[in-house]
Amino acid sequence: MDHFTYNNGELFAENVPVSKIAAELGTPTYIYSKNTLITHYQRIAEAFAPLHPLIAYSIKSCSNINIVRTLVDQGCGMDITSGGELYRALKAGCNANKIVFAGVGKTDHEINDALVAQSTGIRCFNCESEEEFWNLDRLAGIKGLRPQAALRVNPDVQNKGGTHQKTFTGKKETKFGVDIDRAAAFYREAQKAKHARLTAVDLHIGSPIKITAPYIDAITKALALTDELANDGIAIETLDIGGGYAAFYEGNEAPPASAYAQAIVPLLKDRVAKGLKIVLEPGRSISCNAGILLAQVQYTKIGGTKKFIIVDAAMNDLIRPTLYESYHFIWPTKGIVPPSRQSSLRIAGDEKVDVVGPICESGDYLAKDRYLPPLKRGDLIAVYSAGAYGMSMASNYNARPRAAEVLVDGDRYQVIRRRETYEDLVRGE
Ligand code: LLP
Numbered sequence: 001m002d003h004f005t006y007n008n009g010e011l012f013a014e015n016v017p018v019s020k021i022a023a024e025l026g027t028p029t030y031i032y033s034k035n036t037l038i039t040h041y042q043r044i045a046e047a048f049a050p051l052h053p054l055i056a057y058s059i060k061s062c063s064n065i066n067i068v069r070t071l072v073d074q075g076c077g078m079d080i081t082s083g084g085e086l087y088r089a090l091k092a093g094c095n096a097n098k099i100v101f102a103g104v105g106k107t108d109h110e111i112n113d114a115l116v117a118q119s120t121g122i123r124c125f126n127c128e129s130e131e132e133f134w135n136l137d138r139l140a141g142i143k144g145l146r147p148q149a150a151l152r153v154n155p156d157v158q159n160k161g162g163t164h165q166k167t168f169t170g171k172k173e174t175k176f177g178v179d180i181d182r183a184a185a186f187y188r189e190a191q192k193a194k195h196a197r198l199t200a201v202d203l204h205i206g207s208p209i210k211i212t213a214p215y216i217d218a219i220t221k222a223l224a225l226t227d228e229l230a231n232d233g234i235a236i237e238t239l240d241i242g243g244g245y246a247a248f249y250e251g252n253e254a255p256p257a258s259a260y261a262q263a264i265v266p267l268l269k270d271r272v273a274k275g276l277k278i279v280l281e282p283g284r285s286i287s288c289n290a291g292i293l294l295a296q297v298q299y300t301k302i303g304g305t306k307k308f309i310i311v312d313a314a315m316n317d318l319i320r321p322t323l324y325e326s327y328h329f330i331w332p333t334k335g336i337v338p339p340s341r342q343s344s345l346r347i348a349g350d351e352k353v354d355v356v357g358p359i360c361e362s363g364d365y366l367a368k369d370r371y372l373p374p375l376k377r378g379d380l381i382a383v384y385s386a387g388a389y390g391m392s393m394a395s396n397y398n399a400r401p402r403a404a405e406v407l408v409d410g411d412r413y414q415v416i417r418r419r420e421t422y423e424d425l426v427r428g429e
Contacts, residue, residue, distance in 0.1 A: 001248050001251075001252075001289055002033060002036040002248075002289040002290065002384075003033040003035050003036045003408075004033065004036075004292055004382065004384065006337040006338075009334060009335055009336075009337060010333065010334050011331075011333035011334070011382055013031045013032075013033050013292070013408040013413070014033050014034075014035060014408045014409065014410055014411070015408075015410050015411035016408050016411060016412075016413050018031060018292075018294055018333050018380065018382065019333060019334070019380060021294065021406055021408075021413060022294055022296065022380055025404050025406065025415065025419065026404070026419065027294050027295050027296040027312050027313070027380065027403075028293060028294065028295045028296075028311075028312055028313035028314075028317050028403040029293075029294045029403055029404045029405070029406055029419075030291055030292070030293055030294075030386065030387075030390060030391050030403055030404070030405045030406065031291065031292050031293075031294055031405075031406050031408060031413075032062075032064075032067060032290050032291045032387060032405065032406065032407045032408065032416075033290050033291075033408050034070055034290075034407055034408060034409040035409070035410070036289055036290040036387075037067065037070055037071070037286065037287065037290035037387075038070065038071075038074060040257075040285060040286045040287075040289060040290060041055070041057070041071055041074050041076060041286050042074070043256065043257040043258070044245070044257045044280070044282050044285060044286065045074075045075075046257075047256075047257040047258045047260065047261035047265075048257075048261050048264075048265065048278075048280060050261075050265050050269055050272075051264075051265060051268055051269065051272050051278045052272065052277075052278070053277075053278040053279060053280050054077045054098060054100075054123070054277070054278070054279045054280070055075075055076050055077060055279075055280050055282065056076075056077040056078055056079040056098065056099070056100050056240075056279055056280065056281050057071050057076045057077070057078055057079065057281075057282065057283065057286055057287075058079040058243045058281050058282060058283025058284075059078050059079065059080055059085045059088060059089055059283075060079075060080075060081055060085065060283060060389075060392055061283030061284050061286070061287045061288070061387075061388040061389055061392060062283075062287035062290075062291065062387050062388055062389075062390070062391065062392055063085065063088050063392050064391065064405055064416050064417055065088055065091050065092040066092075066407055066414075066416035066417075067287065067290075067407070067416070068088060068089060068092035068094065069092040069093055070407075071286070072092055072093045072094045073093075076094075076098075077094065077095070077098025077099060077100070077123070077279075078094045078098065078099045078100075079099075079100050079102060079243065079281035079283070080099055080100070080101050080102070080103075081101070081102050081103040082103060082110065083107070083109060083110040083113055083114075086099065086101070086110070086113055086114055086117060086122070090117060090118065095118070096117040096118035096120055096121060096122050096123070097118075097120055097122070097123045098123060099114075099117070099122040099123055100122065100123055100124045100125075100126055100150075100202075100240060100279055100281070101114050101122055101124070101125050101126060102126040102128070102152065102202070102204065102281075103126075103128065104128040104129070104132075104175050104176060106125075106132060108135070108139060111125070111135070111136055111139050112139060112143075115139060115140060115143055115145055115147060116143065116145075121145060121147055122147075123148065124147075124148045124149065124150055124200055124202075124238065124240070124279070125147055125148070125149045125150070125196070126149075126150045126152050126200075126202040126240065127149050127150065127151055127152065127198075128152045128175075128176060128177055128178070129178060130178065130186055130189075133149055133151065133186075133190060133193070133196060133198060134193070136149055136195075136196045137193040137194065137195045137196040138195075140195035140196050141194060141195040144195075145195065146195055146196070146197055147195070147196055147197070148196075148197050148199055148200060148237075148238070149196045149197060149198050149199075149200065150198070150199075150200030150201055150202035150238065150240055151177070151178055151183055151186060151187065151190075151198060151200075151201060151202065152176060152177035152178065152202040152203070152204065153177055153178060153180050153183045153201055153202065153203060153221075153222060153225065154169075154170065154171070154172060154174065154176055154177035154178060154179050154180060155170055155180050155203060155205065155217065155218040155221045155222065156170070156171055156172045156179065156180060157170040157171060157205050157214045157217050157218050158171065158217075159211070159213055159214045159217065160206065160209075160214070161205075161206065161208075161209035161210050161211045161213070161214040161244075162208070162209070162210035162211065162246075163206040163207060163208055163209055163210070163244070164324045164325075164326075166323065166324060167206055167207045167208075167324065168205075168206040169204060169205060169206045169207075170203075170204075170205025170206050170214060170218060176204070177202070177203075177204075180221055180222075180225065183201075183225055184225060184228050184229060184232075186198075187225075187229050187234050188229075188232060188234065191234065199235065199236060199237045199238065200236065200237060200238035200239070200240060201222050201225060201226060201236055201238070201239050201240070202239075202240040202242070202279075203218050203219070203222055203239075203240065203241050203242045204240075204242025204243060204244065204281060205218050205242060205244060206244050207243060207244040207283070207284060208244055208245065208246035208247065208254070208284055208285075209244040209245070209246065210246045210253070210254060210255065211255070212255065212259060212260055212262075212263035212264070213263075215241065215260065215263060215264055216263055216264070216267065218241075219239075219241060219264060219267050219268070220267065222239060222241075223239075223267065223268075223271070226239070226276075236276070237275075237276070237277060238276070238277040238278070238279060239268070239271075239276055239277075239278055239279070240278075240279035240280075240281065241264065241278065241279070241280055241281075242280070242281050243280065243281035243282045243283050243284070243285075244282075244284075245257065245260050245282050245284070245285035246284070246285065247284045247285050247288030247289055247385060247388060248288070248289050248341075248385060249288075249326070249327050249328065249329065249341075249384075249385045250327065250329065250341055250342045250343055251340055251341050251342050254285075257285065283388060284388035284389070286388075287387040287388040288385050288386075288387050288388035288389075289384075289385055289387060290387040291385075291386045291387025291388070291390060291391075292382045292383060292384050292385075292386055292387075293313055293317060293318055293382070293383040293386040293390060293403070294333070294380060294381075294382055294383075295311040295312050295313035295317075295366075295380070295381050295382075295383065296311060296312050296378065296379070296380050296381075297309055297310070297311055297375050297376065297377055297378060297379045297380075297381065298310050298311060298312055298358070298377065299377060300353075300375060300376065300377065306353075306354055307351060307352065307353045307354070308353065308354050308355075308356050309353045309354070309355045309356070309372070309375050309381075310356055310357070310358065311355060311356070311357060311366070311381060312357075312358065313357055313366065313383065313403070314356075314357025314358055314359045314364050314366075314398070314400065315357055315359055315361070315363065315364040315365070315397070316357075316359060316394060316395045316396065316397040316398060316400050316402075317357070317390070317391075317394050317400075317402070317403050318366060318383060318386055318390050318393075318394070319393050319394075319395075320389060320390070320393070321365055321366050321367065321368075322363045322364065322365065327343050327367075328366065328367065328383050328384055328385055328386060329341035329342075329343075329383075329384040329385065330355055330366060330367050330370060330372065330381055330382070330383050330384070331372070331373075331381065331382060331384075332372070332373055332375060332379050332380065332381050332382075333379075333380040333381065333382050334379070334380070335373060336373050341384060345371065346371050347371075347373065349373065349374065350371040350372060350373055350374075351371065351372060351373075351374055352369055352370070352371055353367075353369075353370055353371075353372055353375070354367065354368050354369065354370070355367040355370060355372075355381070358398075359397060359398045359400070360398060366383055391403065391405055391417075396420075396425055399425055401419060401420030401421060401422065401424060401425060402419070402420045403419060404417060404418055404419035405417040
């Protein structure tokens with residue numbers, strides 16, 4: 001699952017004791033394992049290899065340019081959703097023709113930048129409304145360009161696949177994409193466009209989708225659309241099936257990449273043989289298990305019937321528990337080796353605690369009613385499965401400088417983002 005393992009009762013990131021990183025750099029600190037990152041990317045690449053897809057890593061999940069560069073070196077492309085993400089992707093060395101651009105509100109400025117990125121422009125604009133497509137066509141016309149576009153089709157999938165309300169996108173009445181029942185008519189209409197070429201179909205149904213059925217449903221609907229269009233002489237060159245493949249928070253609850261591929265590849269293999277190109281946009285399934293958040297216990301106290309463990313990481317560092325009631329396994333970095341990462345884990349002598357941060361909100365917690373070995377001031381804890389939507393969603397709330405990020409590779413490690421300073425906080429004000 002990852003390269004965060006205990007050695008003689010001490011947590012290591014690959015071959016580096018995490019306590020060494022804490023001693024040098026302090027806490028809170030995000031620690032990434034390069035080899036976990038690469039392994040998770042490779043599992044997806046291998047599982048979907050029969051489709052020869054472009055794997056466009058969803059950069060929003062973990063966007064440090066050093067992480068992105070590691071994936072670019074593996075041949076990975078990027079799924080972006082803003083001008084800032086385009087900047088990061090290019091800065092990390094990603095080829096523009098491996099970049100796909102989603103997002104419901106692309107500004108003219110962002111579209112223009114993407115049209116001329118590395119002079120060739122990006123590979124595909126995943127348009128989320130009819131109006132956006134015509135705006136792309138207009139902007140491309142001004143520059144005399146012929147960009148490829150997809151319509152992000154909302155397939156109205158009913159089964160949420162275990163995802164949270166706030167991260168399910170595949171149903172009507174979400175702000176994403178265009179309802180599938182309007183799509184065919186729009187593809188016909190868009191044939192009039194003089195500049196943008198609407199020759200791709202895009203899907204992204206949510207994140208994470210823990211079962212394969214919603215993918216099968218969505219892809220089947222998208223293929224029916226491409227067949228309908230083919231009958232009208234409209235050729236779809238590319239199908240982007242989006243991301244949302246699950247990661248491991250508790251243990252083995254996520255289907256492995258091979259299980260998703262087993263469900264999806266048979267639907268698409270013949271089409272690929274006939275020339276259809278496939279794009280995938282995995283984020284979490286690559287980055288989630290490659291990162292932990294290291295924090296230190298500041299105080300412990302009793303409040304009514306509860307025991308609180310107050311640590312130096314907070315909702316500004318990792319907002320997922322607060323925002324989605326997400327479970328992240330937490331464990332001290334020294335002492336008892338955790339027998340599993342399951343939410344039901346109990347060991348002799350454990351205590352029921354809330355792990356909370358120092359922010360002035362009762363929603364500031366990393367875990368609630370969690371059984372942990374006894375903890376005391378100064379102990380280090382690791383918050384697991386924090387590589388995706390951890391640092392990339394971090395903020396400066398309560399004027400807290402954002403954490404440092406460290407990338408471990410074997411027995412070496414490197415600071416890939418220094419801890420913010422107080423001056424950083426007021427820069428630009
Ligand atoms: N493609 C598009 C168009 C997306 O919007 C997303 C994620 C992905 C791909 C990648 O999904 P992934 O493979 O990482 O599941 N902050 C939430 C997740 C929000 C996902 C937003 N879009 C969380 O922490 O769970």
